[in-house]
Amino acid sequence: MTINHRRSLANRSNALKSTGPTSLSGKRASSQNSRKHGLNSAPDYESSSEYRALVDLIAKEGFSVFACADIASGLLNYRRVMDAYYDTYTSPEPVDEFLRDVDVKASIPIFKELLSPSGSEPGDVREMAAFFADMQRLERRKGGPVSRRSADTHKLIRYQRNGIARLSRAIRQG
Amino acid sequence: MSVDHKVSSLLPFLSSPKLLPDESEAEFQSGLKSLLSELDNPSPLAVALVSQLNESLWWIKRHTVDKELLLHEAMARLLSKAGNHWDTYDNHKVSEALERYLNGRAEKDEAEWIGEILAESKLTLSDLRVRAFKDAAKHIKMVDDLIHRQHQTMRHLQRSIDSIDYKSRLIKRMDLELAALESKQPVTGALTLDDKPS
Numbered sequence: 060m061t062i063n064h065r066r067s068l069a070n071r072s073n074a075l076k077s078t079g080p081t082s083l084s085g086k087r088a089s090s091q092n093s094r095k096h097g098l099n100s101a102p103d104y105e106s107s108s109e110y111r112a113l114v115d116l117i118a119k120e121g122f123s124v125f126a127c128a129d130i131a132s133g134l135l136n137y138r139r140v141m142d143a144y145y146d147t148y149t150s151p152e153p154v155d156e157f158l159r160d161v162d163v164k165a166s167i168p169i170f171k172e173l174l175s176p177s178g179s180e181p182g183d184v185r186e187m188a189a190f191f192a193d194m195q196r197l198e199r200r201k202g203g204p205v206s207r208r209s210a211d212t213h214k215l216i217r218y219q220r221n222g223i224a225r226l227s228r229a230i231r232q233g
Numbered sequence: 234m235s236v237d238h239k240v241s242s243l244l245p246f247l248s249s250p251k252l253l254p255d256e257s258e259a260e261f262q263s264g265l266k267s268l269l270s271e272l273d274n275p276s277p278l279a280v281a282l283v284s285q286l287n288e289s290l291w292w293i294k295r296h297t298v299d300k301e302l303l304l305h306e307a308m309a310r311l312l313s314k315a316g317n318h319w320d321t322y323d324n325h326k327v328s329e330a331l332e333r334y335l336n337g338r339a340e341k342d343e344a345e346w347i348g349e350i351l352a353e354s355k356l357t358l359s360d361l362r363v364r365a366f367k368d369a370a371k372h373i374k375m376v377d378d379l380i381h382r383q384h385q386t387m388r389h390l391q392r393s394i395d396s397i398d399y400k401s402r403l404i405k406r407m408d409l410e411l412a413a414l415e416s417k418q419p420v421t422g423a424l425t426l427d428d429k430p431s
Contacts, residue, residue, distance in 0.1 A: 109246040109247070113246045116246075116277055116278075117277075117278055120277075120278055120397070120400075120401070121400060121401070121404050122400075130278070134247060134281060135247070137285065138247050139248075141248075141250070141285075141288065142248050142251075145250075145251050148295075149253065202306065202307075202310075202369075202372065203306040204306075205299055205302040205303050205306050205372075206303060206306060206369070206372045208299075209299060209303065209375045209376050210372065210375060212379060213375040213379060216379065216382050219382055219386060220382065223385075223386045223390070224389065227389040227392060227393045230393040230397060231392065231393060231396045233400075
């Protein structure tokens, strides 16, 4: 059992006791932790300079004013989805190699040591080992980097479908 | 207006498709140019749509490579488990050794090592591939869905491009018909709206 291994386990055990951020800035930062791609928020395209420039350019192609607005926002929306798609693809959730490879059974003496100062029961140690084993199972199920990026980008399919349908409809009805 | 000029006139307003660090910009651009060359005098909007179409084709290429990588990842994982190398599970060493082995570029000791693990686990290379496919089936299906989505997107884009093309031709035809009518008017002596019937 290396020192690093012991330290990593101690850090993770201590992190479990954390009650979260206390400062305002910490709370503000952690409120964005679960933000994945931001595609559920409604963007304000109409006030952007790109939108106005696009509308002017599309108007030269003989589309009505309303159609130009729909096509410009449809195009910007589609690009937003594809940019998020690229970002998700290129930065998948990293593999937690320590958790994936750690031998949970062999780590039980360390859990005992870590928990003993707080006067814990043997049940607590078992509970902690079971918790780590569950986390490890989840981590292993996610697979390697390619599996992760496939699963992550797969979640964006519906945004892409809606984005392209909106753009295509705006052009064909324009 | 040249096609290149149209690309530059519309695309600055749109974020352009990004490439991965190991991908060739020249190859991407040549794909775009060959698609654009199939259109007769495309409008800036058509150019923007063709650029999206090219990106979809590029994504299909990426996802097709991913399918092979998923299989490779699963094979490396199985190999690590089979050889009781759980501590080196899915590590680069097994993965790289397997890649070299499959490409026939493995060193003698590496090839022996992989052969040994396969023999230990009573597996042939094709057995390993079959088992890996079974293990990675869920993720391979996801990648298939992603490829299918790109095909659907391309269909939408193609219909939009056709619609723009049809619209521009219709406008041109109406202009020509109007010009023809105007030029015929003095010859036939047709009534204008201002003329009052006698």
